[in-house]
Amino acid sequence: MDVAEIRGDFPILNQEGKPFVYLDNGATTQKPQAVIDRLCRYYSLENSNIHRGSYPLSSRASRMYEEARETVRSWVDAEYGEEIVFTRGCTESVNLAALAVFETYVCPGDNVIVTELEHSSNYFPWKNQCGKKGAQFRVALAQADGSLRAEDVLEQMDCRTRLIAVTAMSNVTGFCPDVDLIIREAHKRGVLVLVDAAQAIVHRVISVRQMDCDFLCFSGHKIYGPMGIGIFYGKKTYLEEMAPYLYGGDMVVKGDRGEVSYKKSSGKYEAGTQNIAGALGLEAALIYLRSRGFEELLRYEAELGGYLRECLEAVKGVHVMGALSMPPLLSPRPDPPIAVFGADNLGAYDIGVLLANYGIAVRCGSHCAYPLMKRVGRESLCHVSLSFYNTKQEIEYLAERLERICGRGS
Ligand code: PLP
Numbered sequence: 001m002d003v004a005e006i007r008g009d010f011p012i013l014n015q016e017g018k019p020f021v022y023l024d025n026g027a028t029t030q031k032p033q034a035v036i037d038r039l040c041r042y043y044s045l046e047n048s049n050i051h052r053g054s055y056p057l058s059s060r061a062s063r064m065y066e067e068a069r070e071t072v073r074s075w076v077d078a079e080y081g082e083e084i085v086f087t088r089g090c091t092e093s094v095n096l097a098a099l100a101v102f103e104t105y106v107c108p109g110d111n112v113i114v115t116e117l118e119h120s121s122n123y124f125p126w127k128n129q130c131g132k133k134g135a136q137f138r139v140a141l142a143q144a145d146g147s148l149r150a151e152d153v154l155e156q157m158d159c160r161t162r163l164i165a166v167t168a169m170s171n172v173t174g175f176c177p178d179v180d181l182i183i184r185e186a187h188k189r190g191v192l193v194l195v196d197a198a199q200a201i202v203h204r205v206i207s208v209r210q211m212d213c214d215f216l217c218f219s220g221h222k223i224y225g226p227m228g229i230g231i232f233y234g235k236k237t238y239l240e241e242m243a244p245y246l247y248g249g250d251m252v253v254k255g256d257r258g259e260v261s262y263k264k265s266s267g268k269y270e271a272g273t274q275n276i277a278g279a280l281g282l283e284a285a286l287i288y289l290r291s292r293g294f295e296e297l298l299r300y301e302a303e304l305g306g307y308l309r310e311c312l313e314a315v316k317g318v319h320v321m322g323a324l325s326m327p328p329l330l331s332p333r334p335d336p337p338i339a340v341f342g343a344d345n346l347g348a349y350d351i352g353v354l355l356a357n358y359g360i361a362v363r364c365g366s367h368c369a370y371p372l373m374k375r376v377g378r379e380s381l382c383h384v385s386l387s388f389y390n391t392k393q394e395i396e397y398l399a400e401r402l403e404r405i406c407g408r409g410s
Contacts, residue, residue: 001296001297001300001388003300003388003389006292006388006389007389007391009032009034009288009292009389010031010032010033010389011028011033011036011061011325012030012031013389016017018359019223019358019360019361019397021358021360021390021394021397022361022363022387022390023360023361023362023384023385023386023390023398024175024361024362024363024383024384024385025202025224025257025385025386025387025390026245026338026363026383026385027220027223027282027363027385028198028222028227029202029221029222029223029224029387030387031224031225031226031285032157032224032285032288032391033289034284034285034287035224035225035226035281035284035285035288036278037284038279038280038281038283038284039277039281041228042277042278042281042316043274043277045062046060047160047277048060048061048325049064049273049276050060050065050276051197051250052250061276064276064280065274065276065279065280066081067282067283068082068279068282068283069086069266069279069362071167071283071286072084072231072282072283072286075286076201076206076207076208076216077206077207077208077209077210077235078208078209078337079209079236080236080265081265081266082236082239082246082265082266082267083086083208083233083235083236083239083265083266083389084165084231084232084233085231085234085239085266085269086229086230086231086266086270086274086275086278087229087230087232087269088101088228088230088275089219089220089221089227089228089229089230090121090196090198090217090218090219090222090230091121091219091230092197092230092232093115093137093217093218093230093231093232093383094121094122094165094194094217095125095245096126096232096245096269097165097194097215097217097232097234097240098125098126098128098129099125099129099243099245099246100159100242100243100245100269101129101163101194101242101244101367102129102132102133102135102163103210103243104131104241104242105162105163105192105242106133106135106162106163107133107135108133108134108135108160108307109134109135109136109160110133110136110160110161111130111135111136111138111156111158111160111161111162111163112126112129112130112135112136112137112138112161112162112164112165113135113138113139113140113153113157113161113163114127114138114139114140114141114164114165114166115139115140115142115148115153115165115166115167116125116140116141116142116148116175116371116372116375117142117146117148117166117167117172117175117369117372118165118166118172118196118369118371118372118407119167119171119178119196119198119367119368119369120198120369120370121196121198121368122165122166122167122217123165123195123371124307124323126163126165129149132279132315135165136160137145137154138156138161139371140152140153140156141375142269142371142372142375142376143375144375144376145321145376146170146172146173146175146321146375146376147173147175148170148175148177149331150177150178150181150185151165152338153182154181154182154185154186157186157189158183159189161186161191161193162191162193163191163193163194164182164186164191164192164193164194165193165194165196166179166193166194166195166196166198167195167196167198167199167200168183168195168196168197168199168202168204168206169197169199169200169204169336170199170215170369170372171198171199171367171368171369172340172367172369172372172373172383173321173334173338173372174199174335174337174338174339174340174342174379175346175384176200176336179193179195179211179213180211183211183395184212186400187212188322190217190322192214192238193213193214193215194213194214194216194217194237195211195213195214195215195216195217196218197202197216197217198217198218198219198222199222199336200218201218201222201223202222202223202224202300202387203301203336203337204300205294205298214234214235214238214308215232215233215234215235215238215391216231216232217230217231217232218229218230218231218234218272218296219235220278220281220282220285221274223282223285223286223289223290224279224285224289224359225278225281225282225284225285225286226278226281226282226285227278227279228275228278228279229275229279229373230284231282232269234265236265238264238266239264239265239268239269240265244262244269244271245269245271246271246272247271248267248271248272249271249272249273250263250267250270250271250272250273251263251267251268251270251271259261259339267312289299292388297405299386299387299389301336301337301386301388302336302337302390303335304386304390304391304392304395305335305336305337305338305339305386305390305399306335307392307395307401308337308339308386308395309321309335309339310378311395311396311399312339312341312384312398312399312402313401314399315399315402315406315407316403316406316407316410317343317344317345317406317407318342318343318344318402318406318407319341319342319343320339320340320341321340321341321342321376329404333388335386336373336383337386337390338381338383338384338386339383339384340381340382341381341382341384342378342382343382343402343405343406346405346406347380348364348365348380349364349383351364351378351382351402351405351406352364352382354401354405355398355401355405360397360398360399360401360402362382362383362384363382363383363384363385364380364381364382364383364406365380365381366379367383384398385396
C-alpha cells in the first residue's frame with residue numbers, strides 16, 4: 001500500500017507549515033477530497049429537496065439519495081434498502097431506537113441491559129427511557145482491565161428482558177465484546193440486540209446479516225464521511241412495527257385530525273428535510289474506501305496498530321492499558337489500531353497539551369465512557385486511534401516526544 005499516495009487524497013494532511021500528526025481518528029476521521037468534492041457538487045449543481053418536486057432536479061436528488069441508501073445497504077450487507085435509515089449520527093440513531101423500542105415493545109417492569117463499556121450515547125438513552133417507563137436499567141459489569149465477558153451480559157437476562165444494547169468495539173480500549181455470542185443467546189430468548197458500531201464500522205468488515213443483530217448504529221463522520229449524517233439499521237419487521245421517532249413531513253402517507261397512516265419502514269423514521277448532501281457525502285466515502293481496497297487498508301492499519309503498541313510499551317514511564325481481543329466473526333483478527341495509556345508522572349490532560357505543542361493530536365479525558373473509566377480506576381487516559389493514512393514515522397515521532405515528556409528525556 002502506498003501511504004504517501006493515500007495521504008495525497010486528504011487535503012488536511014498536506015498543508016505547509018508546522019507538523020500535523022493526527023492520531024484522534026476515533027473522534028472523527030479526516031475527509032478525502034472525493035467526499036469534499038461530492039458535497040461541493042451537490043450544493044453547486046444539484047441542490048434540491050427530495051420526494052417533493054416533479055421537476056428534474058428534485059427527481060434526480062431523490063434518485064441519488066436512494067442510491068446512497070443502497071450503497072450503505074451493501075456496505076453493511078443488509079437485506080433490504082428499507083432497513084437503512086439516515087439520521088444525524090450514531091447518537092441520534094440510538095435515541096431513535098430507544099424511543100421506538102420503548103414505545104412499542106417495553107412495558108413497566110421489563111428490563112433493558114447495557115454494559116459498562118458503552119459510550120454515553122449507548123447508555124443514557126436507555127437509562128432515560130427506563131426511568132420514564134418504569135423499566136429496569138441493568139448494567140453488565142466490565143472486568144478490571146476494561147474487557148467484557150459475554151457471560152456477564154447474558155447472565156443479566158431474564159424473562160422480562162426486552163433488549164441488550166452493546167458496543168461492537170469500545171471507544172476507550174478498542175476491546176471488542178463477543179457480540180456474536182450475545183446475539184445468538186439473546187435471540188434464543190426472544191431478546192432484541194442493538195449493536196453500537198460507531199467505532200467498529202471503520203475497522204471491520206461488518207455484515208448485519210451474518211451478525212444477525214436487530215439494530216446497528218453508526219456515524220458517517222467516523223468512516224471518512226461528513227458530520228451530521230448517521231445510520232440506523234433495523235430489521236425490516238421491526239422498522240415496520242415500531243412507532244415513529246419524529247413526526248412531520250414526508251413520513252405521513254395520508255392523514256388529518258382523524259386517521260393517519262405513515263410510511264412503512266425507513267421512510268417512517270425520516271421526517272422533515274433530510275441531510276441529503278450528508279448522505280451523498282457518506283456514499284462518496286464508502287465508494288472511496290472500496291476503490292482503495294478496504295480490506296487492504298484494514299490490514300495496513302492492523303500492522304500499524306501492533307507497531308503503535310510496541311513503540312508505546314517501550315517508552316519509560318508510560319503504561320499501555322488492556323489486553324485486546326477479537327471475536328472470530330469480526331475478522332480480520334488483529335486488534336484494532338488503538339492504544340490507551342497513562343503515565344507515572346503526568347496527568348492525561350497534561351500529556352495531551354504537551355503533545356499538542358509538538359503538533360500531535362491525541363484524545364485525553366474520560367472519553368464519554370464514565371462507567372468504564374470508573375471500573376478501570378482512572379479519571380482520564382490518553383487515547384491514540386490510527387487511520388490508514390498514518391505512518392510508522394508518525395508513531396515513532398509520537399513515541400520519541402512521549403519519551404521526552406514522560407520518560408528519561410524529560
Ligand atoms: N458510540 C461510540 C462507541 C462512540 O465512540 C461514539 C463517539 O465517539 C458514539 C457512539 C457517538 O457518536 P456521535 O457523537 O457521532 O453521535
